[in-house]
């Protein structure tokens with residue numbers, strides 16, 4: 064989504080040339096944009112916004128994205144927000160015909176947006192997963208705690224849909240990788256490290272294992288200093304043992320479902 068000029072209150076960015084990305088290392092929405100930038104070999108100037116310190120709420124940044132969220136892209140003075148729109152915009156602007164992740168036909172592009180919207184609608188649920196099972200909420204911006212496991216049901220239903228698509232084709236939209244696969248990857252990765260039992264969606268599981276081996280995807284999720292990554296995996300293990308466990312909650316959610 065490109066912002067109107069009048070929405071940009073931090074006026075200095077209007078004079079910026081080239082590509083500038085406001086992002087945060089561990090933000091899923093930033094991660095998908097960085098994967099595409101790497102895939103297409105596009106140079107950009109990174110501007111880290113530290114979400115753990117609340118930098119997304121500074122007046123300066125709110126003057127660029129009034130929603131107080133990353134990512135935001137500045138391209139020759141125009142401002143773009145919403146990660147799925149950003150990756151579509153970047154591909155339209157910078158990809159070559161041989162190296163593009165946009166589907167070829169209008170019908171496929173329509174389907175691409177539907178599947179990317181589904182991913183976006185689960186973003187709040189992904190935050191629940193992140194702050195319940197994967198990381199402490201240092202900035203206090205996790206969704207309010209709630210004993211309901213409905214979010215598991217929403218992932219289950221989306222994953223069942225994706226699994227059905229992958230029964231007959233290698234990628235979510237057909238024979239070749241598109242923006243839809245990039246858009247879903249980080250969600251799948253997060254659920255996977257949180258211990259979601261993907262064996263219940265075997266086509267999706269096999270697909271995830273395959274695309275997770277792709278160098279740009281692997282590099283993105285392995286990024287960050289080793290001590291930080293070790294601290295992260297230790298936190299996840301202890302949390303799963305002594306506090307919150309997605310595999311346990313998933314079993315509870317299954318038991319609560321009415322018999323078919």
Ligand SMILES: N[C@@H](CCC(=O)N[C@@H](CS)C(=O)NCC(=O)O)C(=O)O
Pocket residue numbers: 090091092093114119131132133134144145146147183186204
């Ligand atoms: N639909 C938006 C969601 C953006 C979003 O929620 N970003 C998160 C990081 S993944 C954020 O900036 N959170 C900070 C906050 O909400 O305070 C997108 O896809 O760009």
